[in-house]
Amino acid sequence: MTAATHSSLFPQAPESxxxxxxxxxxxxxxxxxxxxxxxxxxxxxGTGKTRAITHRIAYGVRAGxxxxxxxxxxxxxxxxxxxxxxxxxxxxxxxxxxxxFHSAALRQLQYFWPKAVGGDMPRxxxxxxxxxxxxxxxxxxxxxxxxxxxxxxxxxxxxxxxxVPSDYPAAVAKSSRDAPRNPAEISQIYGLYEQLKRDRSMIxxxxxxxxxxxxxxxxxxxxxxxxxxxxxxxxxxxQDVSPLQQRLLELxxxxxxxxxxxxxxxxxxxxxxxxxxxxxxxxxxxxxxxTVVKLVRDYRSTPQVVHLANGLLNQAxxxxxxxxxxxxxxxxxxxxxxxPEYADEPAEAEGTARRxxxxxxxxxxxxxxxxxxxxxxxxxxYEQALADAGVPYQLRGxxxxxxxxxxxxxxxxxxxxxxxxxxxxxLDDADDLPSQVRAVxxxxxxxxxxxxxxxxxxxxxxxxxxxxxxxxxYTKAKQTATLSDLVTELDERAAAxxxxxxxxxxxxxxxxxxGLEWDAVFLVGLTEGMMPITYAKTDxxxxxxxxxxxxxxxxxxxxxSLSWALSxxxxxxASRRPSRFLSGLRPGSGAPAGRGAGGAGGVEHGAAAGxxxxxxxxxxxxxxQVRCRVCAKTLTEAGEVKLMRCEDCPSDIDExxxxxxxxxxxxxxxxxxxxxxxxxxxxTLMAIAEAVPGDDGALAMISGVGARKLERFGADVLALCAGxxxxxxxxxx
Numbered sequence: 001m002t003a004a005t006h007s008s009l010f011p012q013a014p015e016s017x018x019x020x021x022x023x024x025x026x027x028x029x030x031x032x033x034x035x036x037x038x039x040x041x042x043x044x045x046g047t048g049k050t051r052a053i054t055h056r057i058a059y060g061v062r063a064g065x066x067x068x069x070x071x072x073x074x075x076x077x078x079x080x081x082x083x084x085x086x087x088x089x090x091x092x093x094x095x096x097x098x099x100x101f102h103s104a105a106l107r108q109l110q111y112f113w114p115k116a117v118g119g120d121m122p123r124x125x126x127x128x129x130x131x132x133x134x135x136x137x138x139x140x141x142x143x144x145x146x147x148x149x150x151x152x153x154x155x156x157x158x159x160x161x162x163x164v165p166s167d168y169p170a171a172v173a174k175s176s177r178d179a180p181r182n183p184a185e186i187s188q189i190y191g192l193y194e195q196l197k198r199d200r201s202m203i204x205x206x207x208x209x210x211x212x213x214x215x216x217x218x219x220x221x222x223x224x225x226x227x228x229x230x231x232x233x234x235x236x237x238x239q240d241v242s243p244l245q246q247r248l249l250e251l252x253x254x255x256x257x258x259x260x261x262x263x264x265x266x267x268x269x270x271x272x273x274x275x276x277x278x279x280x281x282x283x284x285x286x287x288x289x290x291t292v293v294k295l296v297r298d299y300r301s302t303p304q305v306v307h308l309a310n311g312l313l314n315q316a317x318x319x320x321x322x323x324x325x326x327x328x329x330x331x332x333x334x335x336x337x338x339x340p341e342y343a344d345e346p347a348e349a350e351g352t353a354r355r356x357x358x359x360x361x362x363x364x365x366x367x368x369x370x371x372x373x374x375x376x377x378x379x380x381x382y383e384q385a386l387a388d389a390g391v392p393y394q395l396r397g398x399x400x401x402x403x404x405x406x407x408x409x410x411x412x413x414x415x416x417x418x419x420x421x422x423x424x425x426x427l428d429d430a431d432d433l434p435s436q437v438r439a440v441x442x443x444x445x446x447x448x449x450x451x452x453x454x455x456x457x458x459x460x461x462x463x464x465x466x467x468x469x470x471x472x473x474y475t476k477a478k479q480t481a482t483l484s485d486l487v488t489e490l491d492e493r494a495a496a497x498x499x500x501x502x503x504x505x506x507x508x509x510x511x512x513x514x515g516l517e518w519d520a521v522f523l524v525g526l527t528e529g530m531m532p533i534t535y536a537k538t539d540x541x542x543x544x545x546x547x548x549x550x551x552x553x554x555x556x557x558x559x560x561s562l563s564w565a566l567s568x569x570x571x572x573x574a575s576r577r578p579s580r581f582l583s584g585l586r587p588g589s590g591a592p593a594g595r596g597a598g599g600a601g602g603v604e605h606g607a608a609a610g611x612x613x614x615x616x617x618x619x620x621x622x623x624x625q626v627r628c629r630v631c632a633k634t635l636t637e638a639g640e641v642k643l644m645r646c647e648d649c650p651s652d653i654d655e656x657x658x659x660x661x662x663x664x665x666x667x668x669x670x671x672x673x674x675x676x677x678x679x680x681x682x683x684t685l686m687a688i689a690e691a692v693p694g695d696d697g698a699l700a701m702i703s704g705v706g707a708r709k710l711e712r713f714g715a716d717v718l719a720l721c722a723g724x725x726x727x728x729x730x731x732x733x
Contacts, residue, residue, distance in 0.1 A: 013092035017062035020055055020091055028052040030293045031260075032059045035066065038287040039260040040280075044325040045309070045554035046300025046517070049262050053234055054084060056260065058091035066232055068095035072252070075236040076100060080515060084236070086492075097230075101245045102205050105212040112222050116215045125197065125204045128152055135192040141185050150180035153272075155190050159206035160242035160274035165191035176538050177272075209244050216251040227254050238263035238283075242274035257287065265320035266313055269511060269548045277320050298327040300517055302334030305560050309553045311585045318543045337560040339586040344572060345525070346703065348565040349385035352522050355561065356505055357389045359520055364559070366392055368519035370506040372552050374530050379507050382524070386505060388704050390678035396508035406444065406460045410467055411490055413440050418483040433481050437471040449673070469503075510552045520559035523552045527564045531579040549581050562586070658689035660720050668713070679713065680704060692721050 014020045021029055031041050031052040043049035057073065060066030073096060075081050084098040097104070106124075113121040125131060132152045136143045143151060154168075163171040168190060169183035179186055197203060203211065216223045233253060235241070238261040241249070253259060265277040284290055298306050306329040313324040340355075342348035352371060360366050371382050371393075379395065386393045417440045438446065446464040467490075474489060475481055506518065525531070532545030553560065562582065566574035578586070665685060669676040680688070684704030693699040699717060700710050719726060 013090060014058075014062070017059055017064075020059045020062055024052070024055060025297055027293055027295050027297065028055065031295070032056040034260075034291045034293065035060045036258070038257045038283070038290040040283045040287070040290050040292045041260065041262040041295065042292065042323070042325060043262055043264055043295040044298060044327045045264065045267065045551070046298040047295035047327070048297075048299055049295055050080075050084065050087065050236070052295060053236065053260065053262055054087040054091060054093075057096055057232075057234065058088060058093040060232070061093040061096070062091075068093055069097070070229070070231045071096045071234070072104060072230040072232070073098040073234040073236070074101055074104060074249075076240055077515070078103070080236065082492075101241075101248065102208055105248060106208045108226060109208055109212050109215070112215060112219075112225075116219055116222060122197075122201045122203045122207075124208075125202050128155070128193075128204050131196055131202075132189065132193055135189045135196055138192055139185070139188050141181075141189060143181075147180055151186055151189060154179060154186050155193060156206060157272070157274050158190060159204075159210065160244045162210075162244055162247075165194065176540075178535055178537075206244070209248055213244065213248050213251060216248075223251060223254065226252060227256070231256070232258045232260075234260045234262070236262050238280045239265050239268045239277040240270050240275040241279050242276070244274070246279050259287075264325065265323050266316070266325065266547055267514070267551055268320055269514065269544060269551055271544055281319060281323060294325060296325050296328055298329045299331070300557055301327075301329060301554060302331050302558055303329040304334055304336050305329075305553065305556050305558075308337050308560070308585060309550055312546060312550045312553060312581060315581070315584065316543060316546055318540060320547070321543065331557075334558045337562060339578075339582070340561060340563040341578070342563065342565045343574070344567045344570045345381055345565045346385070346570060348524060348563055349381040350388070350706070352382065352524060352561070352563065353385035353389040353391060356386065356520075356522070357391055359559065360391060364519055365503065366505050367503040369522075370508060370513065370516075370518040370520070370555065371522045371524060372508055372510050372513050372555065373523075373525050374510060374533060374548075376509050378525050378530075382507055384681065384683070384704075386507075387678075387681050388684070388706070392504035393507055394504040396506055396512050406463050407467070410441055410444050410464055411487070413444055414483065414490070415487050418487045433475045433483060433486060434468065434471045436483050437468055437486070441467060465503075510548050513555050514551055517555050517557060519557050520561075521552065521556035522561045522563070523549070524563050525565070526562055526579040526582065527576045528579060529576075531581065546581050549579070653686060653690045654692055655689075657692065657721060658686065661685050661689055661717070664716060664720060664726070680709070688717060688721070693718065694721065 014022070021032055024032055025048075028048055028051060031039070032055040035056070041049060041052065043052070053073070057066065057071055061068050061071075073081075073084055075084060075098070078100060081098045081100055081103070085096070088094065088096050088098065099107070110121060129148055129152050132155065133143065133148055136148070136151070157163075157177075158165070158168050158171065161171065165187050168187040171177075172179050172183045197207070216226065230252060233249070235249065240263075249259075261280065261283060263277070263280045265280055268275065268277040284292060301309070306327045310326055313321065316324065340348075340351060342351055356366075356369055356371075359369060371386075373379065373382070383393065383395075414437065417436070441464050444464060445460060446468065447461070470490075471486055474486055478485070506513075506516075508516075510523075526549075531549055532542050536542045536545045553562075564576065564578045566576050568576075661680075662685065665676050665679045668679045672678070681704060684702065687702045687704070688699070691698065691702060693702065695718070696710060696714055699705055699714055700707075705714075716726060
């Protein structure tokens with residue numbers, strides 16, 4: 001849920017079928033009124049595809065052409081399915097089944113198992129990693145944690161591509177896939193994993209699809225039953241279907257053609273999971289009489305962002321590129337994308353954090369800003385930089401919102417208060433819904449001001465604060481809402497895993513950002529070897545990397561930054577090159593995939609904040625390589641650079657000084673009304689206590705002590721390092 005959609009979360013349902021079509025552009029209206037025969041919707045990023053297909057279903061239902069319980073709308077995430085169900089309810093088309101492939105298949109499998117097989121259905125494996133680990137151990141193959149995760153992913157890929165264990169090595173070779181271990185070993189682990197499941201009467205999520213396919217293939221009576229229930233099918237994100245999902249879809253359909261598929265081959269970024277755009281690209285071949293509608297009006301991004309996105313695809317190659325969509329922005333002009341170049345990764349992170357802080361100060365909500373990177377391992381330096389800058393952030397991919405203990409407890413408390421109604425003493429003086437929610441949540445630890453620090457206490461407060469904001473938004477949309485109404489809404493969201501946004505900058509991988517959007521997006525680490533990633537060897541793999549960057553670019557509504565660092569660590573050799581995908585697109589770069597004009601000593605247009613010639617980046621470059629002060633090894637990890645020693649080298653920390661610094665920091669945080677990490681992070685504090693700087697110059701050399709903090713806190717810190725007592729609280733400048 002984004003800020004832009006808060007005001008329209010709970011609109012009144014249209015009064016008639018024709019009213020459902022109001023507000024649609026000509027292409028969206030063409031989708032909504034194409035109710036017969038196969039329909040293929042080629043929908044670019046930000047073109048309103050969900051709006052088009054939900055209005056199509058709603059129009060058919062409201063016009064009496066489609067029965068709501070005869071529709072099965074399939075998508076790929078619980079979040080997307082929940083959003084679709086919510087929109088359909090708002091349009092007066094409740095009762096339509098909107099599910100993921102796995103959810104729909106599991107429901108059918110549970111229903112038909114007694115008739116098709118008999119007895120109890122096997123138990124579903126919740127975490128297949130544990131079973132894969134056991135299979136590997138029995139094969140006497142040692143896997144570390146990362147290898148275990150990768151091998152599990154290989155087994156999932158094999159199953160969705162309908163590859164049996166004995167055929168896995170040949171399938172890997174044929175697909176040019178890089179296996180994480182010897183394919184013969186993975187084949188052995190895969191085979192034993194399947195055996196363990198059979199022995200224990202267990203199935204995994206891929207088995208749910210396989211077994212449903214098997215039952216529908218073997219039992220005509222059951223296939224007929226399913227087909228009599230569902231006469232109309234809609235498949236969103238069709239470019240992401242796997243061969244197994246496509247087979248299931250074909251069995252659901254039978255010989256009918258009442259199918260609407262929606263997708264964009266240029267957003268195919270999950271081929272490593274078995275997804276393929278071939279089914280989308282071949283749709284018109286298999287259905288020559290299909291109605292084809294292209295959605296190219298981009299309502300999300302400014303012309304400047306759309307121009308860059310189109311430019312990226314104009315350089316693409318391959319079959320998906322041949323079907324690319326040229327987007328046309330429907331928004332007013334905005335700022336040009338910027339291309340900052342930095343001396344090293346910590347400088348890139350700090351420069352990004354500074355620009356984010358400037359945007360927040362200029363009025364852009366932190367929750368409408370994202371930092372996107374290629375791999376999750378890149379997040380740590382950005383977490384540190386945002387913490388140093390005093391900017392709140394959230395990591396995407398953490399525990400689901402409604403599964404958090406504090407949210408479950410809050411739900412129980414709100415439900416109890418709703419049942420008590422006017423008899424609850426907490427609600428006596430709270431006459432509006434948000435006040436009632438604040439009163440109830442205050443018993444669970446919510447306060448008007450956030451607690452200091454960034455640990456579990458702060459995380460708990462953020463979760464409860466998100467519920468308060470949800471109540472406020474809900475009341476704006478439905479002024480007569482009661483606490484019972486809100487509890488119902490929370491239950492529906494929990495079922496759909498539709499969490500309210502926590503107000504912090506989002507840190508996420510490019511893959512996990514698919515389907516989301518923000519006012520400002522920072523694409524970081526865009527160097528050769530990272531974008532495209534080093535292990536993208538074939539032309540097809542490189543093109544998927546280009547599409548991944550395209551997905552990142554099209555997440556931005558207004559502000560877009562694409563940055564890179566010339567070396568990994570401070571003082572390192574400036575040997576990196578910006579991504580080849582930016583050649584010919586960023587100002588000053590030529591068409592060839594070379595360095596362009598923005599070389600090691602240059603600054604890209606619009607990149608003043610990221611200049612390699614000024615600021616923290618220049619300071620580090622002059623300092624040269626950072627070596628461990630204990631063993632003299634060259635340091636590369638951001639955390640080690642901050643401490644100026646290897647993590648496993650002995651610490652010579654002054655414990656008494658460290659304790660004094662911690663007490664001083666707590667006082668500063670309380671006086672400023674900010675979390676403690678906004679003064680100095682734990683690692684910076686530890687580095688100060690280890691180095692015991694004697695002057696401004698020595699203190700400034702410690703990572704995390706920038707010019708602003710040196711001016712604000714330097715005198716106090718140096719006094720504490722010298723063993724002096726502070727006369728009083730530090731006064732704010």
